[in-house]
Amino acid sequence: EAGVAQSPRYKIIEKRQSVAFWCNPISGHATLYWYQQILGQGPKLLIQFQNNGVVDDSQLPKDRFSAERLKGVDSTLKIQPAKLEDSAVYLCASSRTGQGTTQYFGPGTRLLVL
Amino acid sequence: AQTVTQSQPEMSVQEAETVTLSCTYDTSESDYYLFWYKQPPSRQMILVIRQEAYKQQNATENRFSVNFQKAAKSFSLKISDSQLGDAAMYFCAYYSGGGADGLTFGKGTHLIIQP
Numbered sequence: 001e002a003g004v005a006q007s008p009r010y011k012i013i014e015k016r017q018s019v020a021f022w023c024n025p026i027s028g029h030a031t032l033y034w035y036q037q038i039l040g041q042g043p044k045l046l047i048q049f050q051n052n053g054v055v056d057d058s059q060l061p062k063d064r065f066s067a068e069r070l071k072g073v074d075s076t077l078k079i080q081p082a083k084l085e086d087s088a089v090y091l092c093a094s095s096r097t098g099q100g101t102t103q104y105f106g107p108g109t110r111l112l113v114l
Numbered sequence: 115a116q117t118v119t120q121s122q123p124e125m126s127v128q129e130a131e132t133v134t135l136s137c138t139y140d141t142s143e144s145d146y147y148l149f150w151y152k153q154p155p156s157r158q159m160i161l162v163i164r165q166e167a168y169k170q171q172n173a174t175e176n177r178f179s180v181n182f183q184k185a186a187k188s189f190s191l192k193i194s195d196s197q198l199g200d201a202a203m204y205f206c207a208y209y210s211g212g213g214a215d216g217l218t219f220g221k222g223t224h225l226i227i228q229p
Contacts, residue, residue: 033216042118042205042219043159056216089157093216100147100166100209103217105159 002026004106006092012112018080021109025073025094031055032069033103034077035091043091049075050097082113116141118208120220127196128228134181135191135223137206147209148182148189149217154202162204165189193225201227 005024013019025032030051035043046065048056051072060067064083069075079086089110093103117140127133139148150162165173165182172180177194193200203224207217 035216040221042207042221043217044219045216048216091157091159093159100164102149102161102164104161105151108157110157 004092004094004104006090006106006109008109009107010110010112012114013082015084015113016081018078019082019111020076020078021090021092021111023075023077023092023106025075025092026104028096029094029104030072030097031095031101032075033093033095034067034075035093037089037091037108039088046077079111082111084113087111087113116143116208116210116218118206118218118220120206120223122223123221124224124226126226126228127193129196129198131196132192132194133196133225135193135204135206135225137189137191137220139187139189139206139208139218141187141208141210143210148180149207149209150178150180150189150191151205151207151219152200152202153205153222159205163191196227198227198229201225 007022032049034046037043046060047067049069052069067077089108091108092106095101095103119138146167148165152160152162163175179192181190203222205222206220
């Protein structure tokens with residue numbers, strides 16, 4: 001079974017530029033999560049999708065971050081415009097539907113904003 | 115809101131020895147799930163072990179076992195016969211199971227394995 005795929009693996013941009021990250025979850029996983037992991041900290045949930053609907057985006061900075069999940073499969077996370085404090089690793093995870101199901105993580109995208 | 119605390123920023127253990135990583139959490143719920151994830155330098159989060167709060171029996175996965183103390187809200191990870199490949203960041207995580215929450219992570223413990 002293929003794991004969660006993410007691209008790109010690394011991205012360097014100037015502040016105020018825009019950037020997009022892509023995630024392909026494990027086949028059959030209805031729930032998809034985006035986490036932000038700042039250096040030295042644990043990941044923090046940004047947004048959770050159930051199929052193509054948003055379940056929780058309470059911690060997503062909506063003035064600059066947006067996310068979508070087309071057709072309930074792939075997802076993209078966009079930052080526009082980027083700030084220096086957005087430098088982090090962005091992790092995508094997926095899980096089957098159901099309480100307490102295990103979340104499986106992708107390799108992450110490391111973003112550096114200069 | 116739930117919080118997860120890992121009080122050991124770094125731990126060091128000799129190869130083949132046993133080490134215990136600590137985790138405490140705060141919640142008002144009675145039904146939830148706890149996880150330990152491993153994050154090597156490659157940054158990929160790998161599930162080590164999970165525990166359902168309604169189960170009194172401590173979870174075990176090969177060399178990895180937990181000591182789950184629900185009343186004390188404690189969830190420690192024991193690694194037996196430590197191997198060089200165990201070196202990584204270890205994160206304790208909480209999940210409420212309500213369906214609308216992601217994982218709440220601690221700040222992590224950096225585990226060093228000395229040969």
